[in-house]
Amino acid sequence: MKKSRPWILWLVLAGTIAFFLAPLGQRDRRDGFAMQKFGRLPVLLNGRIKPLDTVARNSLLIIHGKQSVALEKGALAPIDWLAEVLLKPSEANRRKIFVIRSPETLASIGRSDPTEKYFSFLDLTPRLQDIEQQADLAQKVEAQLRSPFQRDIIKLFERLTLFHRLENSIEVAGTKDFTGQIDDLVKNIRPNPVPMNSGISAEALQSLGFLAEVGYFFPIPPVPPHDDPLQWRKMGESLLQFLTAGNLHPAVKSWATLATAFAANDAETFNATVDSYAQWLQEHFPGRVRKAHVESVFNQLEPFYSALVIYVLIFILACASWLAWPQRLGRLAFWLLVVTFVVHSAGLITRMYLEGRPPVTNLYSSAVFIGWGAVLLGIFLERFFRNGIGAATAGAIGFLTLLIAHHLSMDGDTMEMMRAVLDTNGWLATHVVMVSLGYASTFLAGFLALIYIVRGAFTPSLDRETAKSLARMVYGIVCFATLFSFVGTILGGIWADQSWGRFWGWDPKENGAALIVLWNAIILHARWGGLVRQRGLMVMAVFGNVVTSWSWFGVNMLGIGLHSYGFMDSAFPWLIAFGISQVCFMIIGALPAGVWRSQFEGATVPRAVPAADPVEVG
């Protein structure tokens, strides 16, 4: 064995760490405005206190489908865009952020040129009524029966509505001098004994009511020392409250100054106000401010997206190690895997801290967590077998699950509040985590088997030793999968007994979990009974991928049952394609040994006597 050169390893690892941290180096792009600090201000939306930056990212994702707005030179960051929408709508209205691809939708807004896909709010304003009317008609059709045009027009209308609500969250869009308006209000209120607002015009009152109704998020925190999320207010609500109670919330003044300064391009006042407001928040809500800060840094780092990129690299390196320099490339892949796993874990832990919840709370977080679990097991496999297989599988599953997560995040905030029955950390931490680990290990076994089949059938690289170690890995992981999925499923039953009074109700998601348990049990019993040997084990493990993907996503697509959180018609073709691909691999796996490129003893020997003792198998 040649002595390996560790400096290459160190160099690559350092480069990777730099890659993960690089986003922190981004500077404010809007000249002179402290947009990063602005983005850290906490607001309340959908029941959760989050930084403005999160609101910006999720809204832009929903409206524009991307997390940045392309400009002629460079791009507009989400918070830069949101600042315009909130505080300077004249500019935001001209940004061509509404993407319309469907020819039918284009026709409904009176456009026929299919190359023109990008529209601004101003472009669409004259057609708002038509769009609303078409969307109303489409809404009357049951969700599953809607045509592509109907879905598209509803989506467009929702995007426009969201944009409109954002524009009217701080001030009525197009207000000239918000600070002046508020000064007028204060002047016209005579506080004692009962606040009187005789001097306030009907028009001004109406605009406050409009703000209170249309505003999208809640920028005004409770009056200290109160800190109940229920006491956050919309701008309009806080102002209306002021009219009756007579004391203006200090945050109102800050937001108004921000709006006026931003519209007047007065960076100095804007930055000073951001600083003083942040200071005020820090004094009264230190916990909330800390979380908002952590969340905005988390947003900026996008750890899962960076990890996704490195997982691909790991997969390629590990595969390459089977062709050349197995030692060096394998070691490199392993250490890259460890570093990426640390980043993946850090992201997961940050989410848990922000939500105050166990790791899995919805479909998005299940994807992140299943990837995490599979990578962890992959690291152990790589540590023991040192043949690149654990690293390759971990890289592949890490990449795929994070890709799925990335697509699931397109619908907006991934940290939603938990509906009543799910609002219990104990069960989320046990049942949901166990079942997710069951998914992760079943996938891991399936992907290991894919490596066996692909290497065996298409390359000469699968020798007896490798095949044997793969068989041991798959067998061991299936054991794990059985443990996790069985215990996880029964814990789910006990939760159901605690909440609904029945242990098992044949609900689709419960059935899906039971299918995974049964399939893993079948694999083990078939192996113990000698009904299958090495290759049969692999083919069966691949089918585990089909069963698990059905349980994870398929049952949600039926649109029935207690667990059908989110009907995802767009993912359906992908699920079918995945299922078909797995069946193809199973067929290849079942081909006669002579057709395979790898020829080795284990692949050709006749069926052996049944393994009598389960403990000895593998």
Next chain:
Amino acid sequence: MSTAALPNELARLLRVFASLRLTVVCLGFGMILIFLGTLAQVHLGIHNVQARYFQSLFVLWTPEGSRWHIPVLPGGYLLGAVLLVNLIAAHATRFEVSRKKIGIFLLHLGVILLLIGQLLTGLYARETQMRIDEGQTLGYAEAPREVELAVIDVSDPQYDQVVAIPEGALARGGTIQNPTLPFTINIKRYFPNARLTMRAQDPSAPPSLATMGFGANVVAAEIPRTVKDDERDLSSAFVELNGVEGSLGTWLVSNAIAEPQTVAVNGRSFALIMRQRRFYKQFALTLLHFAHDVYAGTEIPKNFSSRVRLVDFERGENREVLISMNDPLRYRGFTFYQSGFDNNDKTTILQVVKNPAMLLPYVACGLVGLGLLVQFSMHLFGFVRKQGR
């Protein structure tokens, strides 16, 4: 136990029942059954599927337009029973009790308990509901999918005397006589589910069987039982009361109509009402307050809870209880869960469950978890030790 002591044929049979092949076949059929049973829920609804697929010996298929019932798949009960025999036979023949097998032994014991528990639950568990308005006191629970025809003697203002005719008897039809009633009840027609329309809206409909009460003005047409979870069958029947001097008339009764219809016989008055089947308890619950909490600035429900007063004269109980999501009340073998609400948050719906086999899954879960853990850790440690050498 050794198979050598048994006659040849019996030993072979035992070997078949103890074989791993049978285990694999049963589990495979189990997967097919569960998969098809999941898909079938889209059209049949969960309750139908439970009865046809999982709480049955065979899944029957009836070809369109025929009266044949052809078994196409083994049902849940059959598969469970065969697996149970398989497990027990395997332990009786193949397994020897040893330290190495202790994990598998525990695990299989857990599975046996799980299967038995599900069988007992299927046979003996009863799920009922209590709908209580704020301020109301209720001493009974109702079966959400089963009706009864109550004939109530309301002559005495002090108490009512109730004769309840269960749904099964209504479906059988014929004449019912009860010693406390001065008339017999003839079930002329029974509709498990019906659509009721006012006659004025459908003047061309054939004349009603009913001669008394509101039934004469209503058209009742039979429709299939609902498969949706959130819908209730409107069970209806035409019943004729016959006194000593002949017919007293025919009434339409239906659980769609809450108002009782009264009839006077021999100076006593009786109320006729079709209602959800009732199960009276030895205690009563009063709803003091129902709360529906949401997350700030959203409609997302955070918690539902009912503050109730539990009064039990027999046991001298009189206390306040808070029933909330994931936190039920357990009392006298019944468990009361927060299940729903209605009527602008003024009415609570509690699920009332009595399940004598409730504890079995808990024990089973412990055994299975322990067994798997023991078995696979022995495997894992052995592996790590070998790898380390």
